[in-house]
Amino acid sequence: MTANFADRLLEKIRAKGAPICVGIDPDYERLPADITDHHRLNDANDAEAALDAVLEFCRRVIRIVAPITPAIKINSAFFERYYWEGVEGYYELVQEAADKDLVVIGDIKRGDVGHSAAMYARAHLADPQFGDLDELVAPDAVTVNSYFGLDGVKPFIDIARDDQKGVFALVRTTNESASDIQGFTNAAGLTLSEHVARQVATWAGDDGLVGSSGYSAVGAVVAAKDPESTLKLRVLMPQSIFLVPGYKTQGTTAEDVVPCFKPDGTGALITASRSVVYAYDDMKYVERYTSEWEKCIEHACKDFAGEVNGVLAGKV
Amino acid sequence: MTANFADRLLEKIRAKGAPICVGIDPDYERLPADITDHHRLNDANDAEAALDAVLEFCRRVIRIVAPITPAIKINSAFFERYYWEGVEGYYELVQEAADKDLVVIGDIKRGDVGHSAAMYARAHLADPQFGDLDELVAPDAVTVNSYFGLDGVKPFIDIARDDQKGVFALVRTTNESASDIQGFTNAAGLTLSEHVARQVATWAGDDGLVGSSGYSAVGAVVAAKDPESTLKLRVLMPQSIFLVPGYKTQGTTAEDVVPCFKPDGTGALITASRSVVYAYDDMKYVERYTSEWEKCIEHACKDFAGEVNGVLAGKV
Numbered sequence: 001m002t003a004n005f006a007d008r009l010l011e012k013i014r015a016k017g018a019p020i021c022v023g024i025d026p027d028y029e030r031l032p033a034d035i036t037d038h039h040r041l042n043d044a045n046d047a048e049a050a051l052d053a054v055l056e057f058c059r060r061v062i063r064i065v066a067p068i069t070p071a072i073k074i075n076s077a078f079f080e081r082y083y084w085e086g087v088e089g090y091y092e093l094v095q096e097a098a099d100k101d102l103v104v105i106g107d108i109k110r111g112d113v114g115h116s117a118a119m120y121a122r123a124h125l126a127d128p129q130f131g132d133l134d135e136l137v138a139p140d141a142v143t144v145n146s147y148f149g150l151d152g153v154k155p156f157i158d159i160a161r162d163d164q165k166g167v168f169a170l171v172r173t174t175n176e177s178a179s180d181i182q183g184f185t186n187a188a189g190l191t192l193s194e195h196v197a198r199q200v201a202t203w204a205g206d207d208g209l210v211g212s213s214g215y216s217a218v219g220a221v222v223a224a225k226d227p228e229s230t231l232k233l234r235v236l237m238p239q240s241i242f243l244v245p246g247y248k249t250q251g252t253t254a255e256d257v258v259p260c261f262k263p264d265g266t267g268a269l270i271t272a273s274r275s276v277v278y279a280y281d282d283m284k285y286v287e288r289y290t291s292e293w294e295k296c297i298e299h300a301c302k303d304f305a306g307e308v309n310g311v312l313a314g315k316v
Numbered sequence: 317m318t319a320n321f322a323d324r325l326l327e328k329i330r331a332k333g334a335p336i337c338v339g340i341d342p343d344y345e346r347l348p349a350d351i352t353d354h355h356r357l358n359d360a361n362d363a364e365a366a367l368d369a370v371l372e373f374c375r376r377v378i379r380i381v382a383p384i385t386p387a388i389k390i391n392s393a394f395f396e397r398y399y400w401e402g403v404e405g406y407y408e409l410v411q412e413a414a415d416k417d418l419v420v421i422g423d424i425k426r427g428d429v430g431h432s433a434a435m436y437a438r439a440h441l442a443d444p445q446f447g448d449l450d451e452l453v454a455p456d457a458v459t460v461n462s463y464f465g466l467d468g469v470k471p472f473i474d475i476a477r478d479d480q481k482g483v484f485a486l487v488r489t490t491n492e493s494a495s496d497i498q499g500f501t502n503a504a505g506l507t508l509s510e511h512v513a514r515q516v517a518t519w520a521g522d523d524g525l526v527g528s529s530g531y532s533a534v535g536a537v538v539a540a541k542d543p544e545s546t547l548k549l550r551v552l553m554p555q556s557i558f559l560v561p562g563y564k565t566q567g568t569t570a571e572d573v574v575p576c577f578k579p580d581g582t583g584a585l586i587t588a589s590r591s592v593v594y595a596y597d598d599m600k601y602v603e604r605y606t607s608e609w610e611k612c613i614e615h616a617c618k619d620f621a622g623e624v625n626g627v628l629a630g631k632v
Binding site for chain 1: 341343359361362363364366391393394396397398399400401402403404407423425426427428429430431432433435436438439440444445446447448449452461462463464465466467468486489490491492493494495496497498500501502503508511512515561562
C-alpha cells in the first residue's frame with residue numbers, strides 16, 4: 001500500500017468503471033432461506049448460529065459483487081449486535097474483502113475526545129501493531145463522527161497520513177431527523193452541515209493528505225438531498241471525496257447524486273446497501289431469477305453501476 | 317431491575333453518599349509495574365497478554381472503588397483497541413461491576429441512522445435475547461452521539477423505556493475543539509449545545525421515561541465549562557441527569573461542577589477517570605503509599621467523593 005488513499009480509490013473506480021460502493025448491513029431476518037435453512041445456521045435465537053449464517057451470507061455477497069464494485073462498506077453495527085464474536089466476524093470480512101482487492105470502508109462512525117479517539121483509530125484504522133495479530137489488516141478507511149471537532153478526528157487523520165489510509169467525516173446524514181441538528185443555521189445563513197464542511201475542507205487540505213489526483217485522504221459522508229444544498233457542500237469541500245449513503249433505500253435517486261460529483265465525473269462514491277444486498281426481495285429480480293438469490297444480487301449490483309454511470313454520462 | 321433508571325441511580329447515589337462515577341479508561345503504558353511485570357502479562361506487543369494485564373488491573377480497580385462509588389463508566393475505546401477479545405473483556409467488566417451492584421455506564425458514544433442505531437442499541441444497551449448468551453448483562457446506561465437527531469437516539473430510548481435502562485446523549489464535550497462545532501450559534505444566540513439540549517429535554521420528557529424522582533432515563537453528557545453556560549444547560553434540561561466527564565484531568569474543577577446540580581444537590585453524576593485510576597502516578601499519593609498502588613486509588617477515590625461533596629455542601 002504505497003499510494004495516497006484518494007489516489008488508490010480513484011484508480012480502483014477507473015479500473016472497475018463505476019464510482020460505486022456496496023454496503024454490507026446484514027440483517028438475519030432478511031437472509032435467503034437457503035442460508036438460514038442450513039443445518040448449523042438456522043437459529044435466530046442462538047448468537048453463534050445466527051452469526052454463522054450472517055457471515056456465510058456476507059462472504060458470498062462479497063464474492064458476487066467483487067468483480068463489479070471498486071469498494072465495499074461494512075457496517076460495524078450489524079456485527080457488534082453479535083457481541084465479540086460478531087466483531088471478530090467483522091474483521092474476518094474486512095480480510096475477505098481486502099483479499100479480493102476491494103477498497104474496504106469500515107462504517108464505524110466513532111467519535112470521542114482525543115485520547116479515546118486515538119484508541120478507536122488504532123483499533124479500527126491502523127493495521128495492528130501486535131505480534132499475535134500481525135496478519136490482520138484494518139479497513140482502508142473509516143467513517144468518523146464530527147461532533148467533537150478536530151480533536152476527535154485528528155487521531156484518524158494522523159493514521160491516514162502515516163499509513164496511507166482514509167477518513168470520511170460525517171457532514172450530512174440521510175435520516176429524517178438529521179436536519180433537526182445538521183440544519184441548525186447561524187446568523188449568516190450557514191447550516192451546521194455547511195459549517196462542518198468548512199472544517200472538513202481545512203482538515204482535508206493539511207500537509208501530506210492530498211494525493212496526485214488533487215483529492216485528499218479526508219473525505220466526507222454527504223447525503224444527497226436537494227441538488228442545490230448538495231452543490232454547496234461540493235463547493236465547500238473541493239478536495240474531499242464524498243461517500244454518499246443510502247442509494248434508493250434511504251430515498252436517494254440516481255439524479256440526486258449528480259451534484260456530489262465534480263463536472264469531470266470524479267469526487268463521489270455512491271453507496272447502495274439494502275437495494276443490492278437484498279435484491280432477492282425485489283420483484284424485479286425475483287421474476288427473473290426466482291430463488292437464485294445470488295443472481296439477483298449480481299444483477300442488482302450491475303444495474304446500480306449502470307444507473308450511476310448513466311446519469312453521470314447524461315449530466316457530466 | 318424494576319425501577320426507572322434515574323430513580324435507581326439517585327438511590328445508589330444516596331446509598332453511597334456521593335454523586336460520583338469512576339471512569340475506566342485503561343492504558344497499558346500506565347499500568348502499575350506489579351501488573352505488567354507478572355509473567356503472563358508482560359508483553360505490550362502481544363494483544364492477548366496486554367489485554368490480560370489491562371483486565372486484571374480493571375478488575376482490581378472495580379473491587380477497590382466499588383464500596384465508595386455508586387457508578388462506574390467503562391470506555392469501550394480502550395477495549396476495542398484489543399479487537400474482539402478486548403470487546404469480550406469489556407463485557408466481562410460490565411458483568412464484574414454489575415455483580416458488585418454498581419450502576420454501569422457503557423461509554424460507547426455510538427450514533428447512526430435508525431436501523432443501524434437499532435443494532436447498536438441491541439448490542440450495547442438491551443440485555444441479550446440470545447439463548448447462548450442469556451447470562452450476559454448489558455450496561456445500565458450508555459452514552460450516545462446526538463448528531464443524527466432523534467432517529468439515532470430513539471432505538472436507545474425505546475430500550476431505556478422497556479427495560480428500565482438509561483441513555484446519556486452528548487450535549488457538550490470536554491475537548492478543546494468541541495466549541496468549534498458545539499459552539500456554532502444561531503441568529504438568536506443559541507449555541508448548538510443549547511439547541512441539542514432543547515432536543516434532549518423533549519426526548520427526556522416523553523411518556524414512560526420520567527421516574528418518581530422527576531428525573532428521566534434520558535440524561536445528557538455535559539462538560540462543566542464556565543458556570544454561566546453550564547447553568548443555561550441545567551435550566552434547558554430540567555429532567556435530565558448530567559453525566560459530567562473529565563473531573564480534574566480534562567480541566568474540570570470541583571467548583572466548575574456545581575452548576576451541573578440543581579439547588580437541592582441532585583441532577584449530576586461527576587466522573588473522574590485518570591485522576592483516580594492512575595492515582596499511583598500522583599506524588600500526593602505516592603509520597604504516602606509508595607508502590608502500594610491500590611491504596612493510592614482508594615484514597616484518590618475517597619478524596620474525589622469528599623471534594624465533590626465539599627463544594628456541594630458549601631454551595632447548595
